[in-house]
Amino acid sequence: MINKNLIIYLSILIFGLAAPFVFPAFKVQLSILCVLIILSITWNIQGGEMGYNSFGNILFYGLGMYLCASVQVGMFFPLAEWTESGGEKTFVHTPAQFFQGFGVGLAVAAIVPTIVAGLIGYSILGLRGHYFAICTLGLGVAAGEISGGIEIIGAGQGFTTPPFPNIGGLEARGEFFYFCSFITLVLTFLAVKSIYSTRFKLVLNAIRDNEDKAEAMGIQTMKYKIIGWMISAFFCGLAGGIMGGLVGYIDSTDVAFDGREMGVFMVLMAILGGKGTLWGPVIGATLFHIFKEGFWTFFLGWQYVALGVLIVVIVIYFPEGIMGWLREKYPERFGEVIDEADRKAQVELK
């Protein structure tokens, strides 16, 4: 059993490492896929395991994006002049400066959102159910609207991130960002997997199933909720930082705090794959991305119409997602021991 799992993980790892060389045309798409998977895995910590359906994780993603780019520029050049002049024309990063700035920027992009999540967590996570959902939706949109009015990060005209230095040929940029996002994805997956094997996950599930009872059992639910949110914020910030560099241009409501798109995508991907499972968000994000790109290419212009229909159909007809469906179909694979006679009786009852 262990061997089988190991083979699966190794083959995925090898595929991931070889992918940019096997499919060089799809490097950017693969990097975006990695970012999407990170977002849906981290959303699943809230929505799936903890039962807090958040539309607000986009806040950390956008925050990370702006922070990473601002630090990368601000370390070497005056930020205000950069955003005013459209950046890359007046100031040029040397390769060393670029990578140094990007590294420090990513660190800041991971740490600051985590702190923000810790600070606002106590107030926001006291809300429950749909109040939490709407409140976080408001938070995400408010962040977008407000950052669209701040001059130093480009306001309405956007923020151009530093261009990739001219080394290693044309392919280098795509490979660099692909490996950044892939390594982050692997780290995220390993971190979340190891978290899910501890008591922490059980606490989160207890909060989801019945928060009052969990509290009565002596669990400090608020503490665990905040920690859960901080873990999400950490990886969301990282993903945002990488995505900012990859896209090359940050706009407050269309790229960074894109609550209508990315904010809903991460919920949708996790639900499509099956929330409350480790692999569900990964499968959901992959399928969703393939579907989305296919649609974007073939039905240009109608993609959002299709997206709206897709959301409605998934939510109404597949609320359990793919993993939930598989679990119903093959419960043995999920480690559930089922008495065959009992199962037959239940099927007949249905």
Added chain:
Amino acid sequence: MDLLIFQAPILMVQASMDGILLGILFALIAYGMALQWGVMNIINIAQGDLVILGGYIAYFMYLYGIHPAWGVIVSPIIMYFVGIGIYKLVINKVVDRDLFISILATFGISILFMQLMNFAFGADVVLANSGYGTTMLFDNSVVLPNSKIFAAVISIIFAIGLVVYMKKSKLGRAIRATAQNARAAKILGVDTEKVYAATFGINAALCGVAGALISITFTIHPYMGLPYTIRSFMIVIVAGLGNLPGVAISGMGLGVFEEFADYILGTEFRIGSVFLLLVLILVYRRFKLSKKREYLK
């Protein structure tokens, strides 16, 4: 900047008047939201998009040479059937489910409507010119467009009409009974399925009225729906479900707040401040309730 408010009383009166007239419109939309929330236990994210769609109906009447004020009558009739259609296709499948499911499903509808409107009507900001002129108050220092006053009066008429309808008519009583206890209403012979459909239709019709008025007084744009949803949600949670005077007052309060935010912070922060206010209100109520060891649910 806040000195400006106290040194310029005229500006303050202007902002308050604008805000109150605007708030009455918000209250009308919020009334529809409170209705469906109370009866069907659904939060409709597509509320604002229904408003905008209603606005486009009035705008098209204007384009074809009919005075847009007639939209106040035509738009709710069309929107009623649109609402019934949405109910039959989507909403009736999410009524008894988790609230989050309804939020996500209506989010999907919202995106769908937004894009369809974008295709059908283009991405331009439009308004239907009613040609009503303006009213000057206090020695010509405060300017009120007549269209805003018209909008407020029509909203009040529709709101009062609906309240009377809810109290007196058979359907109104059935709706109120279903809101109190759907199961008991069913046992006593109320066709709850029909009541739900009618409720959603009435809500859509209210949105249609509000939309037509908005297209006359302000501007409409396919992507402007979500702020209206958030505003009506905010008004409902401040007032509480089934508290109609509360909805009216908090609607006006929100209108005044917005106008002041617009003057003090600048127009680019207007929508942002609305969303931020929502977060602040929810957090305030959360702390107030947590003193009693309760929570918002």
